[in-house]
Amino acid sequence: MSRSVSMQVTTFDEALAVFIKDAKRRGLREFTITYYQRELNHFRTFLVSVGHSLFIHDVQRKHLEELVEDMQVRGLRTTTINSKLRAIRAFFHWLLENKYLAVNDLAKFPLVRDRKNSVETFTVKQLHALFNATDKRTFTGQRDYTFMMLLLETGIRLNESCGILIEDVKLSEGLVYS
Structure with a gap:
């Protein structure tokens, strides 16, 4: 289980606000910042919809597993699912690096395997x-x-x-x- 190290930021919304502020400070492109906001808000909405806590130290691996299962049931493409997972993993990695969490249970969460056939290229x-x-x-x-x-x-x-x-x-x- 993730444990909060800093009492400054405890809720998902507070953590997201600080994460986005830091992304802007670091000069990330607006497209990247919008991507993080969109995907992390989607994760937040999912957590609320299934009644999970919005405290960052309560988010566990099983919540991501549930999210992936939900997206697969809804028929989202593997690339879409993995795009959302990358944003969530980056967010929780940032939380760990900046000492908002003592442990990041989501760090090694695997991306969904894409069983595509070969991509046809131009001749x-x-x-x-x-x-x-x-x-x-x-x-x-x-x-x-x-x-x-x-x-x-x-x-x-x-x-x-x-x-x-x-x-x-x-x-x-x-x-x-x-």
Whole structure:
């Protein structure tokens, strides 16, 4: 069982508020902060709906197991479930690191295995057609081509790429910060 070390923050709502405030202080992207708020509020709503305590030191592994089972019964995709679990694990890891909890029972909670078949990728012919579809003589064509190359070459996620600013690109160093 998790035990509270700091009496400053004891409820889920208080802990979440401090966690989000710290995320903003650390300069996390707005998308990430919104993600944490959304997923942790979902977990809070679940705890309330099944009558569990909202004291952070009362949250146990079995509560996550119940949450996962509920999401599976509702037919949520494995990737959605794992996304929610990652946010919860990050939150409780932060609580432990910042001494709001003495023990983090959720630390080693496993993600749900995704039994996907192999992902179909583009053929070389399809890639050539895609890249040749842009008119590189125009600004928009050059922009689209560059954007497609960035996604292909780096494996960066779409939402991460949309957050890239001019100052994040260091051409002289061959680096892009996201």
